[in-house]
Amino acid sequence: MASLVSLKGKKLMEVKLGELPSWILMQNSTPRGTVGAFQRGYDRYYNKCINVWKGSILGINMVLAAYVVFSYCLSYQELNHEQQGKFYWRRVSVDGTAHLCTTACHTPIREEVNRGRVFKS
Amino acid sequence: MNENLFASFITPTMMGLPVVIIIIMLPSMMLTSSNRLLSNRFHTFQQWVVKMITKQMMSIHSPKGQTWCLMLVSLIIFIGSTNLLGLLPHTFTPTTQLSMNLGMAIPLWAGTVFLGFRHKMKSTLAHFLPQGTPIPLIPMLIIIETISLFIQPMALAVRLTANITAGHLLMHLIGGATLVLTSISPPTAMITFISILVLLTILEFAVALIQAYVFTLLVSLYLQIDNT
Numbered sequence: 001m002a003s004l005v006s007l008k009g010k011k012l013m014e015v016k017l018g019e020l021p022s023w024i025l026m027q028n029s030t031p032r033g034t035v036g037a038f039q040r041g042y043d044r045y046y047n048k049c050i051n052v053w054k055g056s057i058l059g060i061n062m063v064l065a066a067y068v069v070f071s072y073c074l075s076y077q078e079l080n081h082e083q084q085g086k087f088y089w090r091r092v093s094v095d096g097t098a099h100l101c102t103t104a105c106h107t108p109i110r111e112e113v114n115r116g117r118v119f120k121s
Numbered sequence: 122m123n124e125n126l127f128a129s130f131i132t133p134t135m136m137g138l139p140v141v142i143i144i145i146m147l148p149s150m151m152l153t154s155s156n157r158l159l160s161n162r163f164h165t166f167q168q169w170v171v172k173m174i175t176k177q178m179m180s181i182h183s184p185k186g187q188t189w190c191l192m193l194v195s196l197i198i199f200i201g202s203t204n205l206l207g208l209l210p211h212t213f214t215p216t217t218q219l220s221m222n223l224g225m226a227i228p229l230w231a232g233t234v235f236l237g238f239r240h241k242m243k244s245t246l247a248h249f250l251p252q253g254t255p256i257p258l259i260p261m262l263i264i265i266e267t268i269s270l271f272i273q274p275m276a277l278a279v280r281l282t283a284n285i286t287a288g289h290l291l292m293h294l295i296g297g298a299t300l301v302l303t304s305i306s307p308p309t310a311m312i313t314f315i316s317i318l319v320l321l322t323i324l325e326f327a328v329a330l331i332q333a334y335v336f337t338l339l340v341s342l343y344l345q346i347d348n349t
Contacts, residue, residue: 046153050163051153051161053161054162055162055163059163060151064206067147067209067212068209068211068212071209071213072210074133074135074140074211075128078128
């Protein structure tokens with residue numbers, strides 16, 4: 001109980017990884033509170049790395065590197081499938097109008113088609 | 122390989138939520154504001170860029186046209202920064218989507234046309250017939266000029282989309298070919314990498330900035346034509 005009380009007052013960098021979900025839930029989850037949290041984080045980074053006397057390009061490069069890592073995480077699944085040489089079907093709706101489907105010449109997919117489980121547009 | 126070539130142009134979502142909104146807002150989040158006369162290096166550089174763009178783009182306009190300064194300078198900075206961010210590995214470029222470029226081109230073009238009709242009706246209508254046209258050609262030329270007027274927003278949007286998409290596709294293709302060549306013949310791969318891929322990347326950086334400039338310049342020209 002004492003740890004829960006003290007958890008709320010802690011800053012993000014002081015919170016342990018295991019306590020992170022409970023710390024996030026304890027924070028002010030109103031829109032104003034969430035925006036305030038992002039604003040404080042942005043101001044802290046800006047004042048530490050960019051708004052300094054004779055700042056280097058490292059400040060903005062760290063942001064760009066984080067953006068690249070974030071984009072990589074978003075496209076990880078596609079890259080994984082590409083590397084494994086997999087081709088996969090996207091979900092097809094019942095009325096036959098299909099979302100984007102990739103073709104495959106592999107036997108397992110042909111079996112699925114023959115069994116009539118997958119509809120190709 | 123063929124399907125995966127276009128995988129980088131799919132609008133990114135995360136658990137059903139459109140992350141593309143954050144990606145579109147990212148250039149604006151990177152730009153800073155300051156109320157000081159002397160600020161940090163990043164803001165000083167940004168001010169220098171904005172000043173250069175303003176001088177270059179708005180000097181041709183009348184005072185009435187210069188009221189569009191904020192719109193045009195924001196436009197070129199947005200398109201330029203979005204294109205440049207799209208050159209980073211694995212990132213999504215919003216300007217490869219025709220929907221977004223049409224969303225920028227059509228309202229801007231329509232604004233210039235409507236302003237022209239509102240303030241200078243005769244002058245705007247006179248643009249449909251070039252001076253010195255032979256009389257038999259007049260009906261056909263008016264039709265052609267009308268069609269060319271309506272083609273303008275389409276051309277604006279498709280030009281930007283095609284240029285950026287084509288550049289990204291070329292980089293994907295040549296990068297993939299270079300990678301395959303590395304296991305077959307490393308000297309050929311090295312030559313391909315240095316002579317083609319590096320030069321292409323430099324070209325893409327230039328194209329990113331040039332396309333932003335061309336888009337904004339054409340919008341400002343449409344404004345100048347219809348409002349002077």
